[in-house]
Amino acid sequence: MTIAENIARIRENMAAAAREAGRDPKEILLVGASKMNDAAACRAAIAAGIDALGENRVQEMVQKLEEHAYDGAPLHFIGHLQRNKVKQVVGHVALIQSVGSLELLDEIEKVAAARDLVQDILLEVNIGREAAKSGFAPEQVLTGAETALERAHVRVRGLMTIPPADADRDANFRYFQEVQALYVDMDQKLFHNKLEYLSMGMSGDYEDAIRAGATMVRVGSAIFGARHYN
Template sequence: MSIAENIARVREEIARAAREAGRDPGEIVLVGASKMNDAGACRAAIAAGIDALGENRVQEMVQKLSENAYEGAPLHFIGHLQRNKVNKVVGHVDLIQSVGSLSLLEEIEKTAAARGLVQDILLEVNIGREEAKSGFLKEDLPAAAQAALSMEHVRVLGLMTIPPADAQREENIRYFQEVQALYVDINIKMFHNGLKYLSMGMSGDYADAIRAGATMVRVGTAIFGARDYSK
């Protein structure tokens, strides 16, 4: 199937899941996770009406920016971001979804201040408490949000999470529900209902994420096809 056909199929599934949860399908933002797909694939997704494109790797993103791959759609950075690569991302993307440490938050603030801009971000939640994964533990999230609120050059628009890869479906759903509860709580108590995005769910579980309250899903292989990691 073509990228356009895949996007249409994913949107049908998004609509079905949203309706099952009594929600408006129009409130779900579809981000095409375009890692390891070339500029042509990105342009095809944009032509087919993708809401945004998301990149995981800074070097790949920089290359595709030079090829005008994202023209016509917002660009998100959705992968692990190292502090020494923040300068290549801040101001070049519409949203950084993966801000999962205070040191990274501070580096983004410093770089955005130097460039005279405000960078939109999501705070990443390490809901599975995985030692090898970045993200704030749920008990540390309020302090991280408070730190971000004190900064003049970052703007928190919501939360993002990735459940453990080996979690069973029932566990996944519970993780999604936990983060949705965190989102509602922090939105009311700290952001006065100003948050917009709860980013959770990928190709294998985005329908469950939507039923649990996601407003943004990051879908790669279901749109672009299986990635070839041998290259």
């Protein structure tokens, strides 16, 4: 199947999952996780109406920016972001989805202030409390959001999470529900119900994420095909 056909099929699945949950399919955005896919694949996804493209690796993102791979669609950074790479990302993407520490938050603030811009971000939640994974623990999310509100050059738009890879489907769904509850709580307490983005779900679980309340899903291999690592 072509990239366009894959996107059409995923849109149908997204709409069905939304309707099951009594939701409007139009409120859910599809982000194409384009890691290890070339500029032509990115352009094909844009032509097929992808809502945004998301990159995991700074070096790959910079190269594809030079190739104008993302022209016509918002670009998100969705991978682990090291503080020494922040300068290469801030101002070049519409949304940094993976802000998982106060140190990274402050580095983004510093770079954005120097460039006189406001960088939109999502706070990443380490919902499985995995030692090897970045992200705020659930009980730290409000503190992270409060700290961000004190910064003039970052703007929190919501939350992002990736459940543990070894979670079964039921556990995965519970993780999604927990993050959705955190999102609602944070939105009500700090943001006057104005948050927009709850980014949950990837190729294998985006439908369950939508049933649990996701407003944004990050889909890679189901759009672009299996990745082949060197």
